Amino acid sequence: MSNDFYLNNPLIHADRQLANHSSNWVRQFSCEHLRPLIICRGPIRKEAMDVFTEMGISHFGILLSEKDSIVYRNALAPELRQFTDPDRVHRVPDYSGANKEERNQRIAQIIGIARDNGYNSIFAGYGFMAEDEAMVAAMEGAGLNFIGPCSRTVHDAGLKDEAKRTALQVGVSVTPGIDNGTALTLLKKHPDTAALQALAQEHGLTVAGLDDETLSLEARADLVLAASYKKGIDIYTVDELAETLTEAVERMAAEYPQNRVRLKAISGGGGKGQRILAIGEAAKTPEMVREILNEVKTTGVGDNKNVLVELNIETTRHQEIQVLGNGQWSLSLGGRDCSLQMHEQKLLEVSVTQESLSRAHEDAVAGGREQEAEVLAQDLVTLRGMETEAERFGEAVGLDSVSTFECIVDRDKHFFMEMNTRIQVEHRVSELCYGLRFSNPDNAEDSFVVNSLVETMVLLAAHGPHMPKPERVLRSNDTVEARLNATNQALRPNAGGVIEYWSDASAGEIRDDQGISLHNPDTDVFMKYTLAGAYDSNIALLLTEGESRLQTYQRMAEVIRRTKLSGRDLATNLEFHYGLVNWFIGQNINARPTTRFIVPYLTAVGELKRLANNIDLVLAYDRLGKAALEHQPETARAAYQQTLESKYSLLRRPLAELLAEPHVMAGWLSVNQHNYKLQGGGIEWLVNPIQLLADTYYFLDMEYRDDLPAAQVIWDHDHELLQAALDFYAQLSERLQVQSWADVQAKLQLSAAEVGQDEELWVSIQAAHLGFQSGMDILAVLPFIAASTGFFDLTVNPDLTINIPERLLDTELQDLMAKVLAPPPMASSDEILAASGGMFYPRETPEHEAYVELGQHFEAGDPLYIVEVMKMFNKVYAPFSGTVDAVLVEGDGVIISKGQPLFKITPDEVVVIESPDDVRARRRVVTNEFVESMH
Template identity: 75%
Template structure:
C-alpha cells in the first residue's frame, strides 16, 4: 500500500514493460513464462505478488503457514484479502519445520506442491529457507528455477565460515576471529591425515581420498571435507560439549589478545538477529551456555546438523553498513550502500541509504558551512563506501553471484571489515532501489534498452535470463532514502504479539508504505478491515519509506509521515512513537550523525529517564502553583482579568503537556527539535521564542491541528483553538508594528511602560495587558525543558566529528534495565506470584535436553533465570526480579502459548514487598513537582 511506489502508476509501469516488445533484443527478456510459487511471508510476499502481476506473470501461488492464522484468534495473512483464489493458496503446518527432518519434509512438500500445480519457479524472499543451501539445491535438482542465488553461491557466500575464507582469498578485509570451530574440534580427536582417513573409513563417509592426500590443502580444510560428508550422511562426529570446549578456548585466547573488546558468537546459519550472542568482558565461562542457546535458536541441534559457531571480535564502535550486490554469474556489481546501525538485539529499526551522490552533496554543504571535521568524516565515509562497493563486486564474482545479495560490513572510523554475505534479498532492499535504477542496454546497439527499478523484478529477470543479461549501469533516482520498520513492540522495543489493528490512516503524499496488504479496505464498503497481529514469526507490521534530495529532506518527510499516521486497536503496541522521537532526535541534533549499533539502548535509557520524571510530575498541582504565583500581588479588576485568562487557558496548556509526559518517545522528539527555544539563566527557563508560537507548533507536532469534524480527542478543542488563534494573530500584528527581529527584542519592548513611536499610551496599555493575558500560564511549558535539564537528556549529543557522545551513566546495565521497566512497567502482581512479562511461547529450560530452570520447592535468587519466552522469532530469557521460593509451577509444559500478565509461578518472596499508598504517591509527586517549579516561577 503506497501512493509513491514503483507500482503507483500502473499505466506508466505497464507501458514501460510493453516497450520491451518494441524490438527483438528487448523482447527476449520477457518473463511471462515464469510461474512462481512464493514461499515467504510479510511485506515481501505482497510486494512479490504486485511485481509479478505488473510483469504480466499471471500464474503464481503462495505458501501459507497455519501459524499465520491459528496461533492468535482471527489472525490471517493479509495477502489473502487480495489473493482470493483458493487454488493459489497452499497450506503447510509452518514454513520450515522445527528440525532437520521436518525441514527436509517441508522441502519435499514444496516441490510436490510446485509439480502438482504447474509452478516452474520458487521465490523465497528474505525469510525462512531463503538461504538454505539444501533447499536451493533440491529445487534446482527438481528442475525448478530458484528466484535467488544458486546453491553454489549460497554455499560459498551464505555459510558464514565459507564466506570468510572466500573473502580472505578475494582480498576482502575480515573481522578477527575463528570460523572453523567444528574443524578444530574434530582435529582434537583426529589430529592428522591418517586419523581423518581412518575416521572416513570407519564411518563410511564419501570423501575424495586424493584431496585428503593433497599437500596443498590445509589440514583444517581437510577436516571440513570430512565434516561436510558427515552432514550429508546425517551423523555427528563431535558432541556439543566438545564443540563448546573448543569455542571456549578460542574465546579465552581472543579475550587475552583484545581485553577491551567483547566477543561475538554467531551461528553460520543465523540471520536477522537470530543465532548471535555477545559475551561481556570477563565472562568466557558463559560460552557453553550461549552456544547452546544459539544452536537451539537456529534449530541446529539435531543429529547431522552443522553446528559451527563463529567466534569474532566485537568491534565496540561498530557501524553496520551493507552493500547491495547483484550479478548474473559472470559479472557482478554494487548498487550503493545502506547504514543499518540503528538496531537493537541485532534487529534493525531505521535504515538509511548511503550513496556516492548523497555523500558528495553532504561534503559540499559541510565545507560551505565551515564544518571542517564533519567534512573530513564525510570524505572518509565516501572513501570507505567506494572501497566496500569494490570489494562487494569482487566477492560477488568470487562466489559466482547470479542474483541479488547483500555484502555486510562493520565500519570503525577509517576501517571496515567484511562480516557476511546474505544470499537473499533484504528487508531493507527498497532503500537501495529507491536510490538507483538499473539501465540494461544492447552492447551492439545502445538505443535498445530498458530499465529496472524493482529488485524483485531484477531477481526474476536474472532467474529467467541471467546469462543473457548484459552488465547494467545504475541511474540515480533519488540521492537519499530511509526506511522505518514499523514493528509490534512496546515502548521498550520488546515484542508485543496478539494486538488488533482496528484503524490505520491512509498513506499520505510522499509516503511509501509496504504493509503486507493490512491497509487494504473492504472493496464493497471501503471500510478498514481489522487485522490481528500474530506472534508466531517476526514483529514487523510494515515498512515505511521516504525519499529526498538530501538526508535531511528524507528524515523530515519521514517525520511528517509518522506525524500524520494514526493507528488504533485493542492491545495494540507498536514502535511508531519510538520512530517519531528518533527521527526528530537526528533532525534536532545532526542528520549526518554516525551512530553505532550500541546507540539505541542508551537512547532508550535516556527516554526512560524522561518518562520517570514525567511520572513524578503532577501537572494539576504545577498549574495551581503557577496560577497562584501569577495572581500574587494583583487586586481588583487586574486580578479578575488574570484569573479569567488563566481559567480559559487551562486545557489549552495542560492537554498537550499531559500527552507529552505520557508519551516519552514523542517528548524526546519535541525536546530535540526545540532545544534552541530556551536558555537557562540563573537556574530558570528563559524562552528564546514566543511560548504561544511554541504552543501552536506543539499542537501541530502532536497532529492535533484544528480540523472540524474530526474526533475532539484527537485535535485542539474549539474554544482553545479560538484563544490560540487570537493570540497568534495578536503577535503577528504586533511584530509588524514594532518590527522586532525576535522574541527577546519584542519582550524587551513590551516591558517598557512608555509607548513606542506611532502607538498612543492608551493603545500601548491595552497591548501590554493583552500580552500579559496571552502569556499567562505559559510558564507551564517550561516543565518540558526542565525535565530534560534535570535528566541530562541533552548530554546525549552529536560531536563535531559526527560521533555520538553517550554519557557513561546511560551505559550502565542496571540503569538500562530499570528504565526499560519504567517505559513498560511489569504487570501488577500479588506478592505471592510471578506474572508473564509478555505474551509468546513458554519454555522452562534452556534446551529440550536441559534441566528446568526452577521447579516446585526450589529457592531462587534475584537475577536467576526463570523461563524463556519466544515471541516473534526472538528468544528472551526472563530473570527473577527478587529472591524467593517456588510454591507452585503453573505452566508445566514447554511450547505453551502464554499471555502478558498470566500467572506463571506461585512463590514466597524472601522479603516482604512494600507497596506505596495512593497518599504517599501523591505527596511524592507534589514534592517532585515543586523542585521543577523553582525553574519556572
C-alpha cells in the same frame, strides 16, 4: 495505499511489460513464461505478487501457513483476495519447519505442489528458506528455477565460515576470529590425516581428497565434516564444540582485553543466532552456544553446528552494500547504514550513497565544519572501498541474483561480516536511490530501466547469462526506512495485539506491508489484524526519499506525525521512531551512531519518563498561577484568574500528552532545544511561547480539524483562543516592524511615545499581551525535565560521533529504565508473571533439566524460563531471590499470555508496595521543585 502507492508512483514505476516493447532486443527478456510459486509471507509476498502481475506473469501461486489463519479473523489476508482461483493458494503447516526433518518434509511438499500445479519457479523472498542451501539445491535438482542465488552461491557466500574464507582469498577485509570451530573440535580427537581416514571409515563416509597434501589439516577435517552432514550423522558433540569455542574466546579475550566477543551461528541472520559475551564471561560460552543452536534450529543429528567466534568491534557501525550479479559480472548499488538497531534487530535504515556523501561534504566545507567534513570525506572513501570489495566478492562466489554484502565500520576501517544471499527487508532503501539501465551492447539507445530489485531477481533467474551488466541510474540522493514493529515502549516484542484502525498513507509516504492497511474492497471497512506471535514483530516498512538526508528525515517525521494506529492490546514502536527521527533532526542529521546507541538512548528517554511520572500538572499550573497572581494589581486579579482558568485545557492537554509519551517528548525536546535558555530565575524563551504552543499542537497532530473527534484535536474554544493570540502577535509584529521575539518583547517594554503609538491603544496592546502570555510558564516543565535528567548530555560531537554519558551505559540503570518505559504486569508479592506472551520453555534444551523446580531456591539474576516471542528467544531472569512454591506452567512450547502467573514463590525479602498517599507525596515534592526553579 500500501504497496499500490509504491507501484503506482511515477518515481518507482519502470518498463515492466517487456513483452510489449518495440525493441526485439528488449522483448527477449520477457518473463511471462515463468510460473512462480511464492513460498514466503509478509510484505515481500505482497510485493512479489504485485511485481509479477505488472511483469505480465499471470500464473503464480502462494503457500499459506496454518498460522496465517490466526492473523485475520474470518477472512483471508487482503493480498490473497486478488486470487480468483483458490487452487493457487496451497496450505502447509508452516513455511520452513521447526527442525531438519520438518524442513526436508516441507521441501518435498513444495516440490510436489509445484509439479502438481504447473509451477516452474520458486520465489522465497527474505525468509530463511531463501538461504537454505539444501532447499535451493533440491529445487534445482527438481528442475525448478529458483528466483534467487543458486545453491553454489548460497554455500560459498551464505555459510558464514565459507564466506569468510573466500573473503580472505580475494582480499576482502574480515574481522579477527575463528570460522572453523567444528574442524578444530574434530582435530582435537583425530589430530592427523590417518586419524581422519580412520574416522571416515568407521562411519562409512565417502571422502575424496583426504590424501591431498596441498590441503591444510583443517581443510581435510572440513571434508570429513561435510560428508557427515550429507549422511546425517554426528561425529562431534555440542559439549565438545562448546569446549573448543570456549578456548577460542579465552584466547581472544587475552589478546583483545578491551573488547567483547561475538558468537554467531553460520546459518543465522536477521539478529537470530548471535550472542555477545561481555568481558570476563568466557565461562558462559557453552550456555550461549546452546542458545544459538536452539534459536537457528540446528540441534538435530547431522546438522552443521559450526559457530563463529569474532572480535566484537565496540564502536562499530553496521553498513551493508546492495549487490547483484549474473554469475559473471557483479554490480553494487550503494550502501545502507543499519547501525540503529537493538537485540541485533534493525530499526531505522538509512541510504549511504556517493552522491549524498559528496553533497553533505560540500555543505560541511561551506559551513566551516572542518571535523564533520573530514569524517564525511573518509566515509566516502570507505563506501567506495566497500562497494569495490562487494563486487569482487560477488564475482568470486558466482553471485547470480541479488544479495547483500554486510560490513562493520570503525572510523577509517571496515570489516566484512557476511553476505546475505537473499533480498533484504530493507532493499527498498537501495532501489529508491538507484535504478538499473540494461542496454544492448550493440546499440546503447536500445535499453530498458528496472527500478525493482524483485523484478531484477526475476530477470536474472530467467535470463541471467544473457543479461548485460547494467549501469546504475540515480533516482534519489537519500532514503530512509523505519521498521514499524509490534514492540512496547522499551522495544520488547509485544505479540497478540489487534490493529483495529490504521490511517491511510499520507502524501510522500511509501508504506510497504502485506496489505494490512487496505480496506475491504466490498465494504471499504478496515479489516482487523492480529499481530501473531508465530511471526516476527514487523508490521510494516515506512519509507521516504529526498534530495538530502535532512529532507528525507523531515518527510519521515511528517509521515509518522500523521499516522494513526489503534487497537486492542496494541503496542508498536511508532512513537519511538517519531522521537528518534526528531532527535537526529534536532541534533545533527549526519551523526554517526554505532550499534550500541539505541539502548543508552532508550535509557535517556526512560529517565524523562521517570521524572514526568512525578509531575502533577494540575498542582504545577495552580502554583505558578498563584505566584503570577501575586504580582498583579488588586483590581486586575479577578480578570487574570479568569484568564488562567480559560487557558487551562489549552495548555494542559498537549503537555499531558507529551508527559505520557516519553518518546514523543524526547523528539519535542530535541527539535526545540534551541528555542529557550534556562536561567537561575526561570526560563528565557527565544521564540514566542504562543507560537511554540501552536507548533506543539502541530507536532502532536492535534491541530484543529472538524473531521476528527474532539479527543484527537484541539478543542473548539481552545483553538479560537490560540488563533486569536497568533493573529494578535502577527498584527503586532507588522505594526512594530519587528520579527524576532526578543525585539517584540523589547518594544513592549517601551512607552507609547517611544514606539509612536496611541496611548490608549498601547495600554490595551500591553494588557492583551499580558493576558495571552498568562499561564505560559507551565511550558517550562518540559525544559525542566530535560535539564533535571541531563537529557542533552547525549549529544552529537563535532566529529559526528555521539557522546554517551557514562551513566547511560550502566546495565542496572538500563534495565530499570526499560521497566519505567514498559512497566511489567502488576503481581502480588508471592508470584512471578509473564512479562509477555509467547511460547514458554522451562529449560535450555530438551535434554536439560528445568531452570527452576518445585521447592528450589533461586537467586536474583538466575534464569527462570525462556519465552519465544516473534521468532526471538528471550531468557527471563529472576528479579529477586526466593523459593519456588508452585510451577504453574508445565511442558515445553506452551503458549502463555502477558501477565499470566507462571510461578508461585516465597520471596527472601518482603516486597513493599508504595501506597497511593506515598505516590502523591512524591509527586508533590518533585512538582514543587519545578515551581521553585521558576522563581
